[in-house]
Amino acid sequence: MNNRQHVENFVYFLEVERGVSPHTVLSYKRDLFKFSDFLSSRKKDITGAGREDIVDFMMALKDGGLSATSIARNLAALKTFWKFLVSEQIVPENPAALVETPRIWKNIPDVLNRDEVERLLAAPKARGWMGVRDRAILELMYATGLRVSEVAALRKTDINYEAGFVKCFGKGGKERVVPLGKMAAEALKRYMDTARKKADGEGAADGLFLSRFGKKMSRQSFWKMIKKYAVQAGITKHISPHTLRHSFATHLLEGGAELRGVQEMLGHSDISTTQLYTHVNKEKLKKVYDEYHPRA
Numbered sequence: 001m002n003n004r005q006h007v008e009n010f011v012y013f014l015e016v017e018r019g020v021s022p023h024t025v026l027s028y029k030r031d032l033f034k035f036s037d038f039l040s041s042r043k044k045d046i047t048g049a050g051r052e053d054i055v056d057f058m059m060a061l062k063d064g065g066l067s068a069t070s071i072a073r074n075l076a077a078l079k080t081f082w083k084f085l086v087s088e089q090i091v092p093e094n095p096a097a098l099v100e101t102p103r104i105w106k107n108i109p110d111v112l113n114r115d116e117v118e119r120l121l122a123a124p125k126a127r128g129w130m131g132v133r134d135r136a137i138l139e140l141m142y143a144t145g146l147r148v149s150e151v152a153a154l155r156k157t158d159i160n161y162e163a164g165f166v167k168c169f170g171k172g173g174k175e176r177v178v179p180l181g182k183m184a185a186e187a188l189k190r191y192m193d194t195a196r197k198k199a200d201g202e203g204a205a206d207g208l209f210l211s212r213f214g215k216k217m218s219r220q221s222f223w224k225m226i227k228k229y230a231v232q233a234g235i236t237k238h239i240s241p242h243t244l245r246h247s248f249a250t251h252l253l254e255g256g257a258e259l260r261g262v263q264e265m266l267g268h269s270d271i272s273t274t275q276l277y278t279h280v281n282k283e284k285l286k287k288v289y290d291e292y293h294p295r296a
Contacts, residue, residue: 003036003046010084019173023149031077047085051095054078058099072101110237112247117142123229129195130212134225136184136191137209140166141241143184145248145266148222148241154208156192161185170267178265249277 011029014020020028038057039049054075061071075096082094112120121142124134141151150168158167164185165177180188196210207216222241230239237243245266252262263274 003039004033006046006085006090007032007036007081010081013084021149021171021173024171027073028077028080031074032081035074035078047091049095051098054096054099075099075101110239110243110246111250112235112237112239112243114251116233116235116237117247117251119233120226120229120235123233132191132195133209134229136187136195137222137225138229138244139184139187140180141244142248143181144168144178145245146178147245147267148219150267151209151241152217152219152222155206156208157206158208159185159188161189168267171269174267176264176267246277249274253277 007029010032011025014025014028015022035054035057036046038060039046039053042053044053058071058075061074066074079094079096079099082091082096085091086094121135121138124131124138126132126135137151140146141148144166146154146166146168147170150170154166154168159180160167161180164180164182166180167175167177169175209217211217211221219241226239226241226244230237249262249266252265253259259271259274259278262277263271266274268274
């Protein structure tokens with residue numbers, strides 16, 4: 001069996017037995033094919049690869065200009081892949097387990113300050129139904145910190161206005177419940193009571209956010225929409241749907257929220273991922289200290 005066939009078997013395992021999301025499966029497949037080709041260039045089989053090969057692969061990615069975050073993602077794919085190979089008794093041990101994850105703390109995400117958030121949320125004009133929809137989307141994303149894929153998959157029945165929460169399905173199909181703020185709930189009610197009825201189309205009755213054609217909005221539509229309003233709001237930072245998620249987490253921690261609670265709301269399986277936002281806070285404090293302390 002060649003290297004790529006081992007990867008294909010792993011991909012089948014993720015899709016069928018683990019129920020991993022298509023987006024994650026595609027990402028794993030791409031990263032593992034890259035490693036497979038790297039080994040083939042060395043005339044090596046995956047079953048005979050060791051820690052040195054993995055480190056060399058990571059260094060090749062670094063030399064190719066890949067960020068520390070992307071390299072860490074490749075390593076995570078390799079670790080999961082080798083766990084599968086060990087469980088299937090294809091290899092006796094997991095050499096990737098001995099490789100340390102590259103430090104990613106310096107790659108601090110862009111975060112909007114409170115004034116920028118207010119300007120962004122106010123950018124959609126409520127004159128047309130799409131403006132009402134877009135305001136509801138932005139309010140929801142900042143209020144809950146949901147991933148764009150999670151927002152795109154929401155159904156009408158996932159919003160509980162009385163209890164004040166949103167139900168969503170995160171990575172690996174894991175269900176979680178996130179509190180919904182008052183202002184976001186009001187924006188959603190306004191959208192549901194007026195704008196959504198005009199967009200409702202055949203075959204999309206259960207989707208929460210619809211396009212002008214009455215179909216579920218795509219992830220790309222959310223990206224374009226947010227970038228458009230960022231320009232209108234005069235925000236010069238690099239912004240994406242994930243920026244609202246970063247801002248949600250950072251503002252909660254700045255307000256005194258516990259790390260574990262934020263971890264649950266974000267749907268992080270590993271708390272070290274959530275700790276990135278405490279690092280953002282420390283960087284901000286350091287800038288304030290350097291700017292104002294007389295002995296800095």
